Amino acid sequence: MKIGIGSLNKTKVEAVKSACAKLQQTFPYLQNQRFEFVTMGARTPIPDMPLSQEQIIDGAVLRAQYVFKQVPDLDYAIGLEGGTFPLTTPALSPDVLYFLQNWVYVYNGQTGSLGSSPALPLPGTIVRQLYEERRELAEVIDEFSGRHDVRSNQGAFGILTRQLLSRTHTFEISVINAFIPFLNPDYARF
Numbered sequence: 001m002k003i004g005i006g007s008l009n010k011t012k013v014e015a016v017k018s019a020c021a022k023l024q025q026t027f028p029y030l031q032n033q034r035f036e037f038v039t040m041g042a043r044t045p046i047p048d049m050p051l052s053q054e055q056i057i058d059g060a061v062l063r064a065q066y067v068f069k070q071v072p073d074l075d076y077a078i079g080l081e082g083g084t085f086p087l088t089t090p091a092l093s094p095d096v097l098y099f100l101q102n103w104v105y106v107y108n109g110q111t112g113s114l115g116s117s118p119a120l121p122l123p124g125t126i127v128r129q130l131y132e133e134r135r136e137l138a139e140v141i142d143e144f145s146g147r148h149d150v151r152s153n154q155g156a157f158g159i160l161t162r163q164l165l166s167r168t169h170t171f172e173i174s175v176i177n178a179f180i181p182f183l184n185p186d187y188a189r190f
């Protein structure tokens, strides 16, 4: 099975590979498949720092569609995008809550499927820098943690959960969620 990945970020590439290994163990008919992965950077018109669920999801979808066009003979192209979003609910109104979340789109050239990670509440200091000062999370989380290149390593998920969840792990969950409707035959039966 040939799979295109719309990123060169190692946390995303590792997440796709480990999700595919787990899916292969879970679905017996995949066990004889050999997986081949092709990675490529994917430019989209979505802002570098997605600040809403719509932007995160559009980023994932456009990356997958771009890769599918560029790479011949793919079975699936996968777009992965991380970002933050605001949430208002009538029960909490007028409070606005802000979360970190990843979205993934798996595309087979005709149809696609979306999956997401858990959503993690963001501290107010980070929210203000993102939504008022319009800074990028990658830069803000490096400063907040005193570390370098967090986005290619444990991610903001890793820093804020003290490694209970890493960026790779949360992308792995998103990839599994997005792939399931393609792979689980129960989806065709019900």
Ligand SMILES: O=P(O)(O)OP(=O)(O)OP(=O)(O)OC[C@H]1O[C@@H](n2cnc3c(O)ncnc32)[C@H](O)[C@@H]1O
Binding pocket: 006, 007, 008, 009, 012, 048, 049, 050, 080, 081, 082, 083, 136, 137, 138, 139, 141, 150, 151, 152, 154, 155, 156, 157, 167
């Ligand atoms: O090379 P690509 O695939 O673009 O990987 P990226 O690390 O830039 O990741 P995204 O484009 O998916 O994320 C959009 C921006 O959100 C930020 N971001 C999202 N999730 C993050 C995380 O867990 N840790 C650090 N930065 C994150 C970071 O500033 C990114 O530029």
